[in-house]
Amino acid sequence: MRMVIGNGYSFERKxxxxxxxxxxxxxxxxPQVAAVYPQGIHSALVQGLQPYGFLMRTAVLDQPEQGLSQEVLEETDVLIWWGHLAHDRITDEAVDRIQARVLQGMGLIVLHSGHRSRIFRRLMGTTCDLKWREDGRRERLWVVDPSHPITEGIGEYFELEHEEMYGEFFDVPPPEKLVLISWFPGGEVFRSGCEYTRGLGKIFYFRPGHESFPTYYNKNVLRVIANAVHYVGSAHGTAPVYGETKALEP
Structure with missing residues (x-):
């Protein structure tokens, strides 16, 4: 199925x-988190994304090579990342492997507290720090680029009844495309849907997803993630050729 995106380009939805x-x-x-996600956030995402027809596998920190061997990454079109407590336990070797695959064209979706993951900070080149407040109040996410494929089927905005607040300044490079912004009852706003390109790979940061709230059961959140999978996993153009080269004939 060929999809036409807002800038006139198209890609195959594989x-x-x-x-x-x-x-x-x-x-x-x-126990509070276990009550919300008894089989883990990764299992909830698999269940929620099943209707979209992806070929999915899960990986967790305690697996050999942290679940991210070269073989796994070579068989991955899109890597979705959720982390919080153990950013410093991710090995240099794992970060190097993921970065190399992104530069080769693997898509990367970083969720919520993954903003502080080693791989996201490596790819952004900044601290990726922000303000936060765990008060569990409402979040309203506004679509600010309705032409972007990631916003397909979302409408002008959607709301989450309970979420952790993230606030500016968010220490990331200016997004190449800003897709969503959040508003919170404390008056804060936040760049919640940010697209980047590194090498041949597309990256999407998506803010919602605090572990204490049932965010990953929300149909709009799942739709954004599913749209992002199609988008960052889409064809990335022609691989460049490097090194010494002969002059072309005039």
Missing amino acids: TQRVTIWNEYIHERTN
């Missing part, structure tokens, strides 16, 4: 091979 990575600590150590 069956994406998706790896959902979750550190899987909160759900095993915090």
Whole structure:
């Protein structure tokens, strides 16, 4: 199926091979989180994304090579990342492998507290710090680029009844495309849907997803993630050729 996106370009909507990575600590150590995600955030995402027809596998921190061997990454079109407590436990080797695959064209979707993950900070080149407040109040997410494929089927905005607040300044490079912004009752706003390109790979940061709230059961959140999978996993153009080269004939 060929999709036409807002800037006039089109891409084939293929069956994406998706790896959902979750550190899987909160759900095993915090009864409040376990009550919301008894099988883990990664399992909830698999269940919620099943209707979209992706080929999905999960990976967690405690697996050999942290679930992210070269073989796994080579078989992954899109990597979805959720982490919070164990950013410093991700090895240099894993970060190097993921970065290399992104530069080669693998899509990366970073969720919520993954903003502080080693791979996201590596790719952004900044601290990726922000303000936060865990008060569980309402979040309203506004679509600010209705032409973007990631916003397909969302409408002008949607709301989450309970979420953690993230506020500006968000120390990331200016997004190449800003897709969503959030508003919170404390008056804060936040760049909640940010697109970047690194090498041949597309990256999408999506803000919602605090572990204590049932965010990953929300149909709009799942739709954004599904749209993002199709988008960041789509064809990325022609691979460049580097090194010494002969002059072309005039």
